[in-house]
Structures are given as C-alpha cells and as structure tokens.
Amino acid sequence: MKKIFLITAVLASAPVFAAHPVVEELMTEYRAGGTAQFSAEQGRALWNQENRNGDEVRTCASCHAADLRKEGRHASTGRAIGPLAPSVDPKRLTQRSEIEKWFGRNCKWTFGRVCTPEEKGHFLAFIQSQ
Numbered sequence: 001m002k003k004i005f006l007i008t009a010v011l012a013s014a015p016v017f018a019a020h021p022v023v024e025e026l027m028t029e030y031r032a033g034g035t036a037q038f039s040a041e042q043g044r045a046l047w048n049q050e051n052r053n054g055d056e057v058r059t060c061a062s063c064h065a066a067d068l069r070k071e072g073r074h075a076s077t078g079r080a081i082g083p084l085a086p087s088v089d090p091k092r093l094t095q096r097s098e099i100e101k102w103f104g105r106n107c108k109w110t111f112g113r114v115c116t117p118e119e120k121g122h123f124l125a126f127i128q129s130q
C-alpha cells in the first residue's frame with residue numbers, strides 16, 4: 001500500500017504525461033535498493049553533476065542537452081541525439097531494454113562506473129518530468 005502511494009506521488013510530479021508502465025516497473029525494482037522515493041530534483045542535480053575524466057569534464061548533458069526538450073549532440077561522434085523528454089518524444093522511456101542498455105553505457109562514460117539503483121530511479125523521475 002505504501003509503495004503504491006509513493007509511486008503515485010512520484011508520478012503526480014509529472015503533470016502532463018503519465019509515466020509508461022515500464023517506468024513504474026523499473027522504479028519498483030530500483031526501490032528494492034533501499035530508496036523509498038525518487039526525486040526529479042535529485043535527478044536533475046545528477047544530470048548536471050560534473051565528473052572529471054583526465055582533462056575532460058563530463059556530464060549527462062555532454063551528449064544530451066541540459067534542457068531535455070532540446071536536441072543533443074554526441075560528445076565523441078558529433079551525431080545529433082533527439083530530445084529525451086517524453087513530452088516531446090512520447091516513445092522515450094517506453095522500452096525497458098533501451099533504458100537499461102543506455103543507463104549502462106552512459107553511466108560508465110559519464111561517471112566511470114555503473115549507476116546505483118538509487119541514481120537510476122532519480123534519473124527516471126527527472127527525465128519523466130520533462
């Protein structure tokens with residue numbers, strides 16, 4: 001019951017578009033890591049957190065934009081990356097395999113390690129709210 005309330009609370013912070021069931025499923029799994037509630041604000045802070053890789057400063061916005069409604073550009077290949085915001089592209093955050101694959105690759109590139117379930121939950125809350 002408590003869980004259901006918390007999921008509702010997180011989704012209520014995304015006023016325009018309801019989260020896809022895949023997001024709810026993943027959040028429930030990530031919660032097993034011990035975090036009761038995920039926050040879009042903490043997700044935003046992680047999104048902009050600067051990480052050093054030698055002389056280079058890396059953030060999630062190195063390839064995606066700081067504003068998720070805008071197009072990004074891949075830091076290494078220069079290729080355009082479509083907006084991540086589900087309010088702009090409703091196909092975002094609808095496929096579990098895509099989300100997990102890119103969390104895996106992108107956390108390693110940005111932070112030099114895998115993300116914790118807690119971090120992934122905050123990221124989902126943030127991206128979903130955009």
Ligand code: HEC
Pocket residue numbers: 047059060061062063064074075076081082084091092093094095098099102103106107109110111123127
């Ligand atoms: C080195 C470039 C790069 C960085 C840095 C990066 N990403 Fe990505 N990301 C990509 C690419 C490329 C894709 C796949 C192309 C696409 O989905 O348009 C992607 C896709 C995603 C997706 C898939 C969304 C969906 O449902 O379609 C998520 C989630 C994501 N990134 C989150 C993150 C997070 C969180 C960070 C910071 C930890 C991050 N990315 C940093 C390049 C990057």
